[in-house]
Amino acid sequence: MSGSSHAIDLIHTRQDFARELTALRERAGLTVRQVAAATGVHGAHSTVGDWFAGRGLPATGSRDLLDRVLRACGVDEAAELERWVEAWRRVRRAPGPRPAGPEPYRGLAGFQVEDAEWFFGRRALTEELVERVTRAPGLHLVVGASGSGKSSLLRAGLIPALGERPALLFTPSTRPPGELTAFVVVDQFEEVFTTSSPGEALIAELAEAADGGATVVLGLRADFYAHALRHPPLLAAARDGQFAVGPMSEPELREAIVEPARKARVELGEGLVDLLLREVAPRAGAHEAGVLPLLSHALYATWRQGGGRRLTIADYRAVGGIEGAVAASATQVYTSLSGPQQELARRLFVDLVHVAADTADTRRRVATERLPEEVLDRFVAQRLITADTDAVEISHEALLTAWPLLRQWLEEDRAGLVIRRQLADAAAAWEREHRDPALLYRGARLAAARELATTQPADRAFLDASVAREAGELAAARRRTRRLYQLVAGLAAMLLLTVVATVVSVRSLETVSDQRNQALSGKAANEAVALRGTNPALAAQIGLAAYRLAPTAEARGALLSTFATPYSTRITGHTGAVYAAEFTPDGRLLATTGTDGTVRLWDVGARHAPRPLAVLPGSGGLLGAAIRGDGRLLATAGQDGTARLWDLADPARPAARATLRGHEGEIRRVAFSPDGRILASAGADRTVRLWDVTTPAQARQLSALGGHGDGVSAAVFAPGGRTLATTSGDTTVRLWDVADPRKPRQMAQVRHIDRVLAAAYSPDGRTLATGGFDNTLRLWDVRDPARPVALAALAGHVNGIVAVAFSPDGRTVATGSYDLTVRLWDIAEPRFAAVPLTLTGHTDTVYAVAFSPDGRTLASGGRDTTARLWEVKGPVLYGHSGPIHSAVPGAGGRLLVANSYRRAHLWDLSDPGRPAPLATLKEHTDNVLTAAFTPDGARLVTVSLDRTARLWDVRDPRRPVRLGMVSAPANPFTLALRPDARLVAVGEDGGVVRVWDLSDPRAPVEVRVLRAHTDRVLGLAFRSDGRVLASASADRTVRLWDLSDPRRPVALSTISAHANSVAAVAFAPSGGVLASAGYDHTARLWDLSDPRGPRPLSVLTGHSNSVNGLAFSPDGRTLVTAGFDGTARVWDITRPRSPGPPVPLVGHTDRVNSVAFGPGGATLVTGSSDSTARLWDMDPERVARRLCALATPRITAAEWQRHFPGLAFEPPCG
Template identity: 25%
Template sequence: IKPANVLLDEDQNAYLADFGIAKNLEQVHKESLTAGGAIVGSPAYISPEQIKAEPVQPQSDIYCFGIMLFEMLTGRQPFPGPTPVAYIHQHLNDHPPSLREFNTDLPAALDVIVQRATAKNLADRYASITAMLRDLEQAFPQTVVLTHLAAPINGETAVYTRLDTAELAALENPYRGLRSFSEADADNFFGRDTLVQELLGFMSDGADLERFVAVVGPSGGGKSSVVKAGVIPTIRRGGLPDSEHWFIVDLTPGTHPWEEVEAALLRIAVNPPNSLLAQLRDGNRGLLRAVQRVLPADEKTELVMVIDQFEELFTLVEDEAVRTHFLESLVTAVLDSRSRLRVIITMRADFTDRPLNYVDFGEMMRRRTAFILPLTPDELTQAITRPVEQLGLQMEPRLVSTITAEVGQQPGMLPLLQYALTELFEQREGQVITLKMYHATGGVTGALARRADEIFESLDPASQMTARQLFLRLITLGEGVEDTRRRVLQEELLQLGSSSGNRSLIPAVLETFGRHRLLTFDHDPVTRSPTVEVAHEALLREWPRLRQWLADSRDDIRQQRLLAEAARLWQTNGRDDSYLLLGSRLTAFEAWVQTTTVKLTADEQTFLHASLIARDDQQAAEEERQRRELETAQQLGEEQSRRAEEQSAAAQSLRQRAYFLTGAVVIAAVLALAAVGFARSSTNNASLAATRASEALYNSNLAAANEAEAIANANIAATREVEANKEREEAQREANIRATAEAEAEIQREEAQNSERAAQEAYSLSLAANARQALEANNTELALLLALAANRIENPPLAAWQALIDVAYAPAASKEILFQNNIPLSFDLMPNGTHVLVGTNNGELQLYNLETKSIITTLRGHEGSVMSVAVNTDGTQALSGDSNGTAILWDLESGQLIHRMSGHSDAVEALDFLPDETRAITGVNSVNAPGELTIWNLKSGQMISRFGNTIDQNRYGIRSLAVLPNSNTVLVGINRANIADAPQFILWDFEKEEIVQSFQTATGFSISDIAISPDQQYILLASFDNNIYLLDLASNEIVRELRGHGADVSSVAFSPDGKTAVSGSRDDSIIWWEVKSGRILNHFEGHAEDIRQIGFSNL
């Protein structure tokens, strides 16, 4: 035993690893584990008997533990060494120094414990670790509580101690907050025994796929917990044949799944190789070979590989080839007849369609998937109460029923439940956890958001901004599915601080949210670098502030992830310039970074800056090249022009000389002719003149030739200037071509996006069609999965949406309650939506749990049939009216009758609480007496006022009431009783005691029920003419008629969002309507009797 072999998990549970010198103490033979006489052990922690190569005993471990205990208490080793020889001498001859030399605050009793544990003689040490733990407990009476020693040691009895007040404060919280249960939490994991046995049955049913099981459920449904804290501990205990000999590893795919698998296999390898990565990547049988490589030769030894959060294979792995190879390798390893690998995966239900795109793996999923269903009420009660009962604490019964009612069977509620219980445990007082404490923490649905907001608001402004940036980094955006948490290296987050100069804020903010279990910390399995992630996706759903951050920054996050990936590739490839951003893509990022509020890491900023510098350098080089080419062309043109001018001037000079000489030749010729007649002696002079005339002619021709050359040179210069202009035009043309190419590339990208969208829509429509086929075959489970998959793309086609509606609301009763000895006549839903208060014909009111279909409370006090029921806004009180003209106010928490309000002239068929809930209004339905409205004081039970003939002199009854929230008015539906001129319903001001408005439809039939839209802009009127009318309260006009029933419409109700409504009729059917269009979404038929009343629940 030494510190390096003690491993701690995230909850500081300690595990002992590396049993290199462990041996079976019950062996008959005492052979050495190593070569004869060799010393086995680490010098700083070795026991004397190990040094002497004597047989080791349990007391040898106690000696090592004593050495380590000294180091834990003082921060230093008892023997300084430093060489192995020095350590050996000290272990054999020296005693540890006193602990109080290094820490005077330590109890003196600890010195005695350490000295006894490290005695040189085996017999002088503790006989067992249990005895040593007892002494340690007594040495720390106020700070250390040993509530339970998990298992007996060497046949000793397990140790328990009573809890006093000081010990109560020191109890470890048994709930998990947002974290899933781990194997170490098995003792506190309750409520899933049935599911655990079902999963073990999957693994031992003898089928050809018993080596594979997929556990699928909604986020927060408890997938990871049931595997890690339920299935795995059972396997270790031998829950399957020979499973106590099996090895177990767990991993998440991450961005590099094969590296995760390698790290997991190396953790359990008997003779670990340096690397398994190449073997794992070598074909589809690589995984199978790697498993055989790391396991011992014993054929009974198998490996259970738990792959948690399997959806990461589809959200984080970008290389399709890697994903396909991983899935095919799993199929091969599971199906091979010689395989020793068993695979358990957990995956969110909204990703179930992704594996179905891979034929072989999809078939395994189809045949071997276990779906996680919500806990039953009994299972939920166990999960709530058993962990604290083990600690000697109790919960108020009302608290348990309140929590179970609030959680119900809603999917994904378990993390919220665990977090609420975690907060509740921290706020406990004494040994009883009360309902008052529960309400103070915010309950199941409010505790998480309340705590997250409290933490955020406790931060200073700079830290709040840092927190926002951190959480935006910790989320992977869902495209067509819910967003998911993202595991991030802490170094990435610390770079955010470096880039803004607030590096010290990052660790402080992480520690603050981590301390309250909203963030979890781990290490990358390959690099061992620290990581951080959101504790659970429930935080993404339940914290409004975080949802708003995401809504405001969703596009910015997408851009940041694209930039981060590009920067990663640049860094990975040695910052090669070819990986820098170019063209329009760089321009887009340059503009985005000027407007975004998302902070960039130092690496991202460096990458973007390098791209901008490279672009500027490239542009500058291009501009310099073009400038040099232009200057060269201009200089060449100027030089040619100059030479042409010089040559032209020379030609002109020669021509002038030629002209002069020609004139001289003419004169000479005249003189020569004149001289012929005077003297023959002048013949020589004439010859000379002729010669000079020839020279003049030659010079004239030479001048003409020079002029021609000058003209030619000028033409050459002009030609070169033209060529330079052409080169400039060519450069401009190439620039235009590049611009055109970029534009065409952008068009192609848009066309590709359109093609991708078309493919997505085609796939969505295909899934929708398959969903309808499954629905027609009555396979509603498959139909729902397919319909959900069809709607995962952004803005799914209308046909996909309609398919989801048709499947989700296909006619089928999810809950049915049979009344044996009475008939339900009226009801009102409790605020939690999972309970209903029902009035019956025998005068009873029964409070039902719709999930369990069980009666919680029965209220008795009426002498006639209960015709009307109303529950107040917090569910603590209820009103009921009967056929004998009596109304009763009830306390629903105690079941007691508060007030009996008598004196009505006939049956009380309509009643409600007024907005202040200190008063109530009742209406009497009678055709033999005037219509009657009565206002009651609920504190005293006395009548405040009654309005009969004031309403109208005609005699008609009141069928329905609907109080407008936050107003002084109530809508009153009238039973006209064949009185043609009576209104169908009125808007009554109960403070002024006057009619505000009267309403009447074209048919004039009586109104049986009234429903007010959530935004209070519209009302629905159920009529005896088989129709429903939508009335605009502002204009007092009927804006739509809903037709579809074949008999009187008895009841109508808006959905919580006001977009749809349901109606019940005496034609024994229910219709689900789209209010805006009046379209029938579904028609539910098959009831045996009339539909008397209808409403929406949360189930």
């Protein structure tokens, strides 16, 4: 060995590194010049000289040169070379002056396997995880919010606890070559959903390993949970019980702060730990999602500020505290840079963030050689960026929200960043499909991408190919035009040339203008889609303006997709978190409270044009609010320990009536009794106090309810007013008899498995809903409040539930959560859990939810300082118990939704703006796959994996009656009803089609069995005259049958053009065109003038995954396709040989399984694996009118110029 390994291990600073490197060179008997020459790198002398002199350190991209220097100095053993590289990394993580002694805190860099001895506060959770994964091999999901400590738990907790058992640890972007081991840990698994390369292969590989007996542990960020559930192996793992990483308790937080300091022999100043605990976990003894990395960085910065000897409150304040330390560190580095370097820093951080239109922002790894080293090193020094030998990444996603400047950079160019990301994904897909020309960009999408493209080689090659293809198409068009001109008679040549020259000149100008408008339209449409989650009003107006400018496919899709997700109006004004939102009983007034110490009153009579009425001051942050039943009295809950009463007789000029004092600590919630005479206040002092507020100015305390072992988080009265429910951090829900408010009496208590934060009674008082840190919504039958009975524990949130509210009809419960979402739960059948509808838009914890009295609007408030008003009765149909296989409209405004878990749901769509549930068909014993109505809507046929097809009388859709049933020896997958409703064909596994006579719907008769295919039949369709049947199969063929005489069917022809399973077929209304859709990502059109000899018309490409649904419009001019890529696409097939570009309909969050036009063709219905059916208004002008009626505030001139640069300001809604 050429040097001392002990000396190498003692390298901590640049000076240490230079000293030991010089010693190594001197032992080799070489000069600096000789070492530089030995590297073979031209011009290396100056750089290497700086290393030896301590003037510089090898940069991130200099690993190869460092290896050459070390080898020149005699380091030839791999182990010693690795020790030198580790010493270099160690110094780079904290170059420059460094406090003496070991580092007690990791900062944003997080814990690694080698940091296990410094990992405190998670012992119980680690032991629980180890027990779980070692007891049962297989696939395990470890789920938690960003910043909850998942990575540290896996790296510094789980793996070291395994002892000698070898474990393979990697992230999706750093998958090492070779076979998987018996124990695999994949951290940051959400990367498979954000990178351009598909994650299906890795998921399949991991699932196969788990099935083979390996233990596979996946660390998943909570906001990507829904993405994971789209993949069957991950869905199965979630159902078996994912492992949730929740917040740390106060004792755990204390240990995480105190023990590293004790181990490093660092003194913690008096009062610092208590101050940290108060700031980290101010409510219910629990911290919020994402605070752990902020705490770690604040401790690390405080330790460095104090010189490594003592952490004091003064130093903690100096570095910015919990909320400000990360931003202060980042800003300090940024401001130390020169102007050009600051621009490089902006490019660096934007490049290190993955921005998408439909998922949260995430960090991403970027190759080292692409980055500016002189800027990179400074952020590495503060542990804001983590670097290894070949790539760098932001140390923790907490930086994405904690540094305001970075948030500003991302928001300023979010739409452009999304387009760049989409370009990268498209380029990668093009390469995967062997550069299939059908995947190239064209038109407005190409123009927008060329304007915003990066210089990445793969993207550049894709764009160059797209440009070349479009240029070729234009050249071909010009050649056709020239040939046409050559046919013009020679006798009129001079005159025609004069006329043509003039026309061509004018048309050239028009063409340039059209091309510009199309490019701007496509660009703006993509920006509208990107903005829809964070700023719906602006996104809607941009989409409409893009459509008005040029009705490109992208613009039309953006416009028609405006209401594909529940629309929300943002309310801004608060400067702190919004903790409460309450409507007055008439629904015209909304009160919001915030940690900025204010109550704000809003006129919401015009739901989507809220108008500020008044701002009421407080003496501290406000956490709760309640409005008395007559709407004339407002109560607020304050962090200063007081409740305040306000007279709302004149909402524009509220008058203070009383301040209620008595709690020792903050008040978290307040609630009025139904008669308005009693106010309950829930406090951090573990009590609930009851106040007589009959005369507000003379309010007085009646009693104090004790017994909770932790702070009380909520208190709610039952509708009858005789019962009060309270929730607490002690994990209990307690029910109290308050018939005599002077002598309250506890009747019963029930428990969650973690702290309980919220509660609400149903309007009829029969059900109590509670939510808490165990991430569940629990429903209790409280008809007998002394003996509550558990009804259901509903899972879906991936972090604690903070707020709960019932809709006025009692059918829906809304929840707000630390996972940044609002969810709507249909609890019509509490024991048969429906999948909730998730509302996204808030960018931080949702603290408040409240329904308007008419149930059509939901108000929410969050830590992002905004309130929102959501339309919850609209075109998104939810409340289904699993993936929707088909959504089938019928006459009379009826809709049948067939979904997993044995259910089919009937809806009333007579008013598409207010769909209403009618009935649920429950007789099937397995998944219901599809259905068909008779033309008059009076009868219905459903088919299920229980091997039956069932007929129903639905003339009274609220009371369906089953008529007859047919059984199949194999699983049926599809059906088709002949237009006269007298015949039904059912396609089965094994390639069989059975034809049944329905003349007597109570006793169907099997007419014929067609042994049509060699694999399962996936699609069936009758021609409009009922004489021809088309069948589609997994054997990749479509077969046509003459069923003029059903007892003597005649095979007509076979179509074998698809390269994979054919999932669906449909006839155009005229019967002359057939469409087929396949798992080869295509749909195809066929000329059926002669069914014995189908002729291909065109191939429709555009979906990036399997196409499994088809529907023609009633006039036959439009075809809609459904794809596994989560979109429906609308094709103009007026000219079936050359269809127009597809219009994408975007809104579903999982694969689209079915598409169908309603009667008349004005509405499209889609069904999806995201458990929703959605209604799409296909009339752009009608959508525009509705949009302009809702979009508030209107687009500004500055916003217009940002999205339509160079165009005169023309607000689309006036």
